[in-house]
Amino acid sequence: MITPSPDQFWMPFTANRQFKSDPRLLESAEGMYYTDTSGRQVLDGTAGLWCCNAGHGRREITEAVSRQIGKLDFAPTFQMGHPLPFELAERLSAIAPAGLNRVFFTNSGSESVDTALKIALAYHRANGQASRTRLIGREMGYHGVGFGGISVGGMINNRRAFGPLLPGVDHLPHTLDLQRNAFSMGLPEHGVEKAEELERLVALHGAENIAAVIVEPMSGSAGVILPPRGYLKRLREITRKHGILLIFDEVITGFGRVGEAFAAQRWGVTPDLLTCAKGLTNGSVPMGAVLVAEDLYETFMTGPESAIEFFHGYTYSGHPVACAAALATLDIYAQENLLQRAIELEGYWQEALASLQGLPNIIDVRTVGLVAGIQFAPHPEQIGKRGYEVFCQTFQNGALVRASGDTIALSPPLIIEKAQIDGLLERFTDAIKATA
Ligand SMILES: Cc1ncc(COP(=O)(O)O)c(C=O)c1O
Numbered sequence: 001m002i003t004p005s006p007d008q009f010w011m012p013f014t015a016n017r018q019f020k021s022d023p024r025l026l027e028s029a030e031g032m033y034y035t036d037t038s039g040r041q042v043l044d045g046t047a048g049l050w051c052c053n054a055g056h057g058r059r060e061i062t063e064a065v066s067r068q069i070g071k072l073d074f075a076p077t078f079q080m081g082h083p084l085p086f087e088l089a090e091r092l093s094a095i096a097p098a099g100l101n102r103v104f105f106t107n108s109g110s111e112s113v114d115t116a117l118k119i120a121l122a123y124h125r126a127n128g129q130a131s132r133t134r135l136i137g138r139e140m141g142y143h144g145v146g147f148g149g150i151s152v153g154g155m156i157n158n159r160r161a162f163g164p165l166l167p168g169v170d171h172l173p174h175t176l177d178l179q180r181n182a183f184s185m186g187l188p189e190h191g192v193e194k195a196e197e198l199e200r201l202v203a204l205h206g207a208e209n210i211a212a213v214i215v216e217p218m219s220g221s222a223g224v225i226l227p228p229r230g231y232l233k234r235l236r237e238i239t240r241k242h243g244i245l246l247i248f249d250e251v252i253t254g255f256g257r258v259g260e261a262f263a264a265q266r267w268g269v270t271p272d273l274l275t276c277a278k279g280l281t282n283g284s285v286p287m288g289a290v291l292v293a294e295d296l297y298e299t300f301m302t303g304p305e306s307a308i309e310f311f312h313g314y315t316y317s318g319h320p321v322a323c324a325a326a327l328a329t330l331d332i333y334a335q336e337n338l339l340q341r342a343i344e345l346e347g348y349w350q351e352a353l354a355s356l357q358g359l360p361n362i363i364d365v366r367t368v369g370l371v372a373g374i375q376f377a378p379h380p381e382q383i384g385k386r387g388y389e390v391f392c393q394t395f396q397n398g399a400l401v402r403a404s405g406d407t408i409a410l411s412p413p414l415i416i417e418k419a420q421i422d423g424l425l426e427r428f429t430d431a432i433k434a435t436a
Pocket residue numbers: 107108109110111113142143144145216220221249250251252277278
């Protein structure tokens with residue numbers, strides 16, 4: 001067992017002192033399993049961090065990455081180029097919602113979000129509507145950790161230490177409604193009216209001052225909050241009516257999590273911009289992307305040909321090694337039909353999850369595709385304590401789940417087999433009973 005030196009690594013989104021006093025260290029991974037540093041196998045119930053959709057240790061990706069790094073380790077994409085991002089953009093637009101066929105590359109979900117917000121603002125200016133500067137997010141939304149992302153995001157702990165954030169941001173109400181929707185499998189029945197709040201914000205500020213609305217079609221990080229039936233469609237209608245851009249943040253839902261390449265397709269609502277990352281490279285190399293409607297892109301392509309149209313980009317936008325990883329990943333998704341697999345397994349998954357109802361302290365189970373949120377009543381001593389205990393005990397039992405406050409999220413790799421679903425639920429159920 002390697003004992004980490006406690007001080008030097010400042011761990012992200014982690015209780016550093018607690019972790020370092022009793023670390024959980026993973027050493028290798030293959031298929032559906034991690035192996036920890038004591039040699040124990042741990043069933044991956046979270047696809048890493050919502051990213052390893054094709055499972056771990058995929059040889060095709062490893063080989064593509066090592067070939068690429070030997071051939072072209074880096075090439076700039078500012079006023080220069082190399083073939084791979086052009087090829088990858090074409091491949092992505094082939095699986096994207098219709099019309100979203102222009103692609104801007106980033107290195108993470110956070111960068112994708114900030115890029116999408118900047119495209120929205122710059123688009124309106126290029127389109128002669130420079131007064132459209134307000135951005136609208138949603139309570140309990142998570143859009144990464146850039147200043148744009150935390151401004152439109154709605155998770156208080158991610159915001160409160162960082163000052164006034166971006167000006168001119170409003171939030172729609174979240175759609176979590178335990179009173180009316182608890183234990184409803186699939187999309188909840190109640191809550192479409194929450195989209196009407198957008199009309200209220202339009203009446204307050206004037207549509208001519210609003211640039212964009214950004215939502216996760218399904219909120220992941222705040223604990224798997226599903227869109228009520230008809231809600232996304234209604235948001236689309238209202239944004240379209242008022243000339244406001246709609247951005248779907250699909251960093252979690254992208255690449256098959258809810259049974260289609262993107263949630264936009266599963267729920268039949270096409271945004272103007274769509275952010276993704278994580279599953280794009282199966283988590284193997286950092287990469288993100290923003291898929292953009294063609295007419296938005298064309299609005300930028302005016303003025304002198306020698307003029308740079310959009311002053312934005314990252315040194316590593318379209319990095320050759322990340323592109324190679326993404327292309328190999330998309331091949332696997334296609335060959336193994338993984339982008340549709342969550343639909344195939346959805347019935348079995350839902351039945352397995354329904355069996356949790358009635359276990360101690362569970363107050364809701366939410367599920368769609370191959371994702372689930374299991375919410376516990378908070379411990380009287382402290383919010384989040386129960387979720388953390390269940391997470392730790394499940395890990396002891398040999399499975400990795402993710403705690404967000406008192407909600408446990410499950411999002412296994414899409415290659416999971418039925419027997420492994422049973423195994424995951426068994427380890428989780430035992431942990432719930434042991435910590436009750
Ligand atoms: C919806 C959403 N947007 C953005 C992000 C940020 O992605 P990253 O951590 O790659 O910056 C995440 C990460 O979980 C996410 O779930």
